[in-house]
Amino acid sequence: MTAPPCVVAALTAADAGEALTVQYAAYLAEARRYGTTEIPPLRESVAELAADLGRPDIRAFGAWAGERLVGSVRLRGGGLGTGSGCLELARYSVAPDAQGHGIGRALMERAHAELAPGDVSWLVTGARSDENLRLYRRAGYEETGHLVDSAGVDLLRLERLAR
Template identity: 35%
Template sequence: MGMSVTISAATEQDAEQIFRLQYLCFQSEAALYGNYRIDPLVQSLDSVRREVATDCVFVARLGDEVVGSVHGRTTEDGAAAIGKLCVHPRFQGHGIGARLLRAAETALSEQRGATTFRLHAGHRSEGNLRLYRRFGYQAVGRSTGADGVEMIVLEKRAGAYAATA
């Protein structure tokens, strides 16, 4: 990659690129489950704009192009919910997802006081599950998404960083 990828907080101007990127990146997840109603594929542009305005959203940028994003917010129980982590297929395998995840964890802990991080991954999404385990996440349960996909719920305490991450 001739240019370096930078990680930064998303701005209002990034919402449309995030919206398009999610749609592209989550096609493979939808195919894995035979379900094209998963949240990132049916989310509206206005909803993405609201998330960027109120939640903790980071983007990976290569020049002016958004090539990755992650979303985080604090929940009623004080945990941080992290989701919609995605990296453009052309740039996967270069550590961008790991950098986005680390940025979200740091911001949610330092700026929003989160003491626990929680995320959901589809039970067949081995690549995603591997990344999360590398970061010290452990399975704590299962749930079924509104779209009917069986999810594994993973958590870790803030400050618990795995040595290999």
């Protein structure tokens, strides 16, 4: 089965409900992997996501296959596009039935396009999330640390220098 072509564009607060649905679906797979539904992306509300999308220090992007939102990502942090910024790639989500068709890569490329040479983007992912780690490493991310989140999940912090 081939996925329809996707269009990546900015997310707005009006997209919050649909974006949260995709986020929940994507992170439920992670919750099963780690045996907890208490991971932070599953605790975010529509109001919190909408507020996030309205902040001036956040750029958010969604991937649409036709009328359906199938993925999203947010860049958070000051100094965006200045060459001296340190930005978090957050709530990176692709609907489970849409994974494996380049949507995640397209979202990441769009987020990276916001960065100036010298900006550092960072993210965290589960230490046992092998598919995610492969994608991030192919995109140039390198492990820089280890932490445990509020749900007790072992995470890796990865960073990438924009060139």
